[in-house]
Amino acid sequence: MDDDLPAFPLPPASGLAPAADFARRRAECPFGRVRLPSGDSAILLVRHADVAAAVSSPALSRNHLLAQAPRRSGEPNFLYDPDLLINQSAPAHATVHRIATQAMNHERVAAHRPVIHRIADALVDTMTDDGRPGGDLVAEYTDRLPLLTITRLLGIPAEDCDDIRRWSGAYTHSHPGTPQERARLVADFGAYVRDVVTAAPRAALLADLVHPPDTGVRLSTDELVSLTRLMLSAGVEAPATVLGRAMLRLLADDAADWRTFVRRGTDPLAMADELLRLVYAGNVAALRTATTDLVLPSGTVSRGAAVLLAWISALHDPAVYPRPEALLPGRRAPKFVGFGGGRHYCPGRRLGRAILAVGLDRLRARLPGLRLATDGPIPIAEREVGAVVTTLPVRW
Template identity: 35%
Template sequence: MTATPLSYPFWTDHGLGVSTGYAPLRGGPLTRVRLPYGDEAWLATDYEDVRAVLSDGRFSLGEALRRDHPRIDPMPRAGGGLIALDAPRHTHLRTLLAREFTARRMEGLRARIAEVADGLLDRIEDAGSPADLVEDLSFPLPMTLICELVGVPAADVPSVRAWADVICSGSETPEALEQRGKDFFTRMHGWIEERRLAPADDLLTLLVRAHDDGSLTEDELTGLLGELLIAGFVTTTNQIANFFAVLLLPGEAGGDGTEWLTTLRSRPELIPRAVEELLRYVPLLNGLTLPRYALEDVELSGTLVREGEAVLVSQAAANHDPAVFPNPDRLVLDRPGAAHISFGHGIHYCLGAHLARLELQITLERVTTRLPGLRLAVPEEELRWRSREFFSGLRALPVAW
């Protein structure tokens, strides 16, 4: 055990590499860390340890709601959705939604995803070079699709993005966050009442009916709705831009800035495998995951985690564990072997993983097809990276073709 807890997260302010802070921790016991707010915690970084914590029912996500959990901002986590629950309640609520996100159901959206992507690329081509792949593609594509699935009125789609910007920045004051949250949830309650009066073929109608027949509480209804909207586009938005940053930047992932896109354009059958490798390679969450609390004493890699102690896992570090992924800091488009854990593991595995995969695959295919010669439109040193926020990535990605 470290005598003094390490300061965490290991922030990186530039690029998409995994922090060097994880390297000394590999292969040993868990590490004691302290975030800016809340309890101290154990940190798991090795692939097998992270999988164990994510899948072991003795580690509780819901318990964090009752404790001063470790976090980067002063506001404690709110409850209501799937990420606030453990089995069996989590299982009940997830079952309500799971059939709407099966691989077969999501595959039925392939044509619509391609249609949205092509519509956005039409605008990019019409406007001419340069374009911003963040603002012109990676934000509107997944946001449009999740808002359609949920049933958000078109006029209110900008409010969803605005709320996502607030909660993901980590820089709002508690007072501002509370007020903005009240404003957004007031708007959300308006959608709920509209669906009671005029049901439709969307997720909002499904949730309203589940609430009205007693399957969901009011807090669970709004919590699930908020999670669907934010998780349904924010992660994919960041990863679309991150993927192209990796593929375009000289030196990233061992490439030369052109070879990856050239390979994918000439061999589109590689795209599904390439998406999985990019999901492994890119550390989306800056090492931050929600804490889990031990419900009893649990031994993990020689560390006794006592009942009531918090454990954080770094999926980014686990995805770069050299014991599992040889030469982990190099991109291998058709990498064989173990699966990444970017979508999680166990009962909290990402509900929208099939949708995200399709969006990423189709976007990669359509861009490489329609924007030949894609390249950065500004010098690399002019790129603006997100700093000390929940998600890694770029604020803008200017490109030419």
């Protein structure tokens, strides 16, 4: 164990700000090592130049099951699922990734936007129809919109959504429970998803996965189960996390940024992209293992070594983003690194951006007077998918 190394995750800052030590490490220690919860060590990449070079390099593997791969934590979690896409061999990964990317390409996501729009409006209707002056924006909107969107596109009934959240929370360790309880819930999750993908698919997204157009290749049932389970877990939790953090950022400081968004009619996709940069994930980093030596701007990663890609530090690097703490929709900036790169570029990135953009747009149209309903601190929980805003009391 490397007990003398700084522990990662780094001590979080208050609110949505990046951990304070990221800025110091960018200036003084951009290639330093840290100790993971498992006791293993990794090089922490904090500068944009290093993260951007690392994220698309074939020399860095996301496979957590490699013999030489350090462990993130001492307790198993979904990242160590042998059926998970990132843990597949190159040929199998390429097939699944290609079909998933095609199913969520620009044209398909454009066709899904009206579905997101209708779900968002229905959620606002539910929030406001009884005449209440306010409520919890996380429980009633930011958590529900990604969940209802993904399940609707996969043909899963709305009445099963609470089960999906409980199962996915066990799968990703986002919710507490004993290992035995989680194992039972994960098994139930797998059985449910298997029934979904083996039924005759009628929902648009599931049909595109089961019967991909323009290719003679078909995924096996096990591959479909793994991909669908990932979409229903991390694929729901990631946009929910970002949307909750985004709304807290917009409504903070007496909702000054929210009022500007409403008054100027800012393009919601431009706002979504800037908020992704500004509040993405929180105090987490992606773990990679070097399969060959890799030269990065700040140093050389030796074969077998682990690196951590600190997204929020890279996305707040003042060498790339002048005034990084400012919310500047439409700013000229490099391609967003948080979606990964190369063969691991996130196939659901367009759908996630669409959920965030439509979610922001419908709240602006329907509830332009949104304000926080508390002067106290907003609770934020550190989880595997990032720092999650767990409740957001608002008035409208």
